[in-house]
Amino acid sequence: MRVLESRRLLTLILFAAFAWSLSGVDWLGPMVHTGGPQSLLRFIQALFPPELSPAFLKLTLAASFQTLAYSVAAITVAVLVAVPMGLLASGVAARSARTGLPAAVAARFLLGAIRSVHELVWAVLFVYALGLSSATAILALALPYAGILGRIYADLLNDVPEEPLRALRASGASPFQVFLFGRLPMAFPDMLSYSFYRFECAIRSAAILGFVGIPGLGYQIQLSLHDILFDQVWTLLVALVFLVVAVDLWSTRVRRDLVS
Amino acid sequence: MIGRNGKNPQAEGRIPLPQASREDGLGPDPAIVVAEGICKSYPSIRALSPLSFNILPGEKVALVGPSGSGKTTLLYLLAGILQPDEGVLSIDGRPMTSVRPGRELSQLVGLVHQQYDLVPHLSVLHNVLAGRLGQWGLLRSVISLVWPRDRQMAEEALAQMGIGDKVNERTSHLSGGELQRVAIARLMMQSSRIILADEPVSSLDPARAEGLLGLLTDLVRGSDGNDGKTLIASMHSPYLIRKYFSRVIGLREGVLQFDMPSSEMTDEVSDRLYDLEQPEPALWGVGN
Numbered sequence: 001m002r003v004l005e006s007r008r009l010l011t012l013i014l015f016a017a018f019a020w021s022l023s024g025v026d027w028l029g030p031m032v033h034t035g036g037p038q039s040l041l042r043f044i045q046a047l048f049p050p051e052l053s054p055a056f057l058k059l060t061l062a063a064s065f066q067t068l069a070y071s072v073a074a075i076t077v078a079v080l081v082a083v084p085m086g087l088l089a090s091g092v093a094a095r096s097a098r099t100g101l102p103a104a105v106a107a108r109f110l111l112g113a114i115r116s117v118h119e120l121v122w123a124v125l126f127v128y129a130l131g132l133s134s135a136t137a138i139l140a141l142a143l144p145y146a147g148i149l150g151r152i153y154a155d156l157l158n159d160v161p162e163e164p165l166r167a168l169r170a171s172g173a174s175p176f177q178v179f180l181f182g183r184l185p186m187a188f189p190d191m192l193s194y195s196f197y198r199f200e201c202a203i204r205s206a207a208i209l210g211f212v213g214i215p216g217l218g219y220q221i222q223l224s225l226h227d228i229l230f231d232q233v234w235t236l237l238v239a240l241v242f243l244v245v246a247v248d249l250w251s252t253r254v255r256r257d258l259v260s
Numbered sequence: 261m262i263g264r265n266g267k268n269p270q271a272e273g274r275i276p277l278p279q280a281s282r283e284d285g286l287g288p289d290p291a292i293v294v295a296e297g298i299c300k301s302y303p304s305i306r307a308l309s310p311l312s313f314n315i316l317p318g319e320k321v322a323l324v325g326p327s328g329s330g331k332t333t334l335l336y337l338l339a340g341i342l343q344p345d346e347g348v349l350s351i352d353g354r355p356m357t358s359v360r361p362g363r364e365l366s367q368l369v370g371l372v373h374q375q376y377d378l379v380p381h382l383s384v385l386h387n388v389l390a391g392r393l394g395q396w397g398l399l400r401s402v403i404s405l406v407w408p409r410d411r412q413m414a415e416e417a418l419a420q421m422g423i424g425d426k427v428n429e430r431t432s433h434l435s436g437g438e439l440q441r442v443a444i445a446r447l448m449m450q451s452s453r454i455i456l457a458d459e460p461v462s463s464l465d466p467a468r469a470e471g472l473l474g475l476l477t478d479l480v481r482g483s484d485g486n487d488g489k490t491l492i493a494s495m496h497s498p499y500l501i502r503k504y505f506s507r508v509i510g511l512r513e514g515v516l517q518f519d520m521p522s523s524e525m526t527d528e529v530s531d532r533l534y535d536l537e538q539p540e541p542a543l544w545g546v547g548n
Binding site: 163164166167168169170171172173174176177180181182185186188189 | 339341361362363365366367370371373375376377378379380381382386390391393394395396398401402405446447450
């Protein structure tokens, strides 16, 4: 009961602090710079219509394909790395062996390290090392994504209900067989679902890599923004939305087929 | 000491063991389960006081007793999930401590849990085949995930359970009654000599409870002249015990209360075993 009371008190204090902080805002002053409203209007007007010339559409298509290609390659590499790393990190791969726990700790640390650096930072590092190549784009995305996926895979594998596993052990299954016929099938739908979600994120991230000079939708968006060609920016943004929505639809279908 | 005749001197005269003499005159069957003074304690509670009994092949034994009486602990000891603190538990003439977990243990004892504990994401076929895992090597189990081995055996088991048409169904789509049948089919694939069931009917309506016990006892009876298996299940209903079991062992707070043919399991005996007011019978007589 005392915990509950002090928690409520804390909530109250935090609300009061927030309310007080609002008094510090200069509401009448220039929150938006003077040219802001006009710029915003121009940006919105540029949507009607966006740039639809055949030449630019062709360029958009090529850029979309490039972004898609990078994200597909990156998520593939990420999954390939994340599966063994996640297995190690979950500790289910080597429960019997004495090496299981240290391996799990090491794997978790490594996964944590590679995902704590943002893909954009990885990209800058790889641009220095490898130049503006496809390898740079793919590695910069694959590393943090492997870190995230591996961590999630490990948690999902750990969180399956224990009872069916116990029943499998009782019917004489070895630890590996318990994994194969129990843990993996129970965790798999969630692992797949999350991988798809991460694939969507990879498309967005691949586009963002354009800001360090890697070709694709993001690079084209940046070029058009530089020239204040908002109608082109819109065309490119719509293409990006199309890509993400298409992956979403695909993943919904795969998940539905998997469940039925 | 326990003799070759499989009788427990401690309970001699009290336990009318089934007549198990062989017609060839070689004497009675050796017991398949021999418990000699097994006991088990948890940090705060004594789950089983030293307990000795024998069970013969083909017996259908019901364990009765209120919650916390030690039924589940006893089943887990028999399944090899727990080890007794003291005493020796032998199955088929071998101390449990010398039975290797995995393949060896799985051929001796199989356990059905209350909730059946199937893997909902796998097909019915794969859940049934999981009963074979103890017999399968690594490679065979990997291959079986895609191209199932022993498929015909599993189909026969399911057909025998009356759900042959559900082979390729996803297990999560099955009803409660069908899940039970899958769990028993899995147990059939395991083909252990002893079948343990932890409160198999506690969450079922009366008709389904009888259906399940019918399936279990059929499985125990064995087919085409095999001498069958042994069934040990924790139960509550005196009626079901009389109908489906041959022997009943009563436990209360880890202490053996009775061990007798199931025909003697009257409602009165049951009421006395479960009576919450047992220690103070006079309380309700006074006053008013």
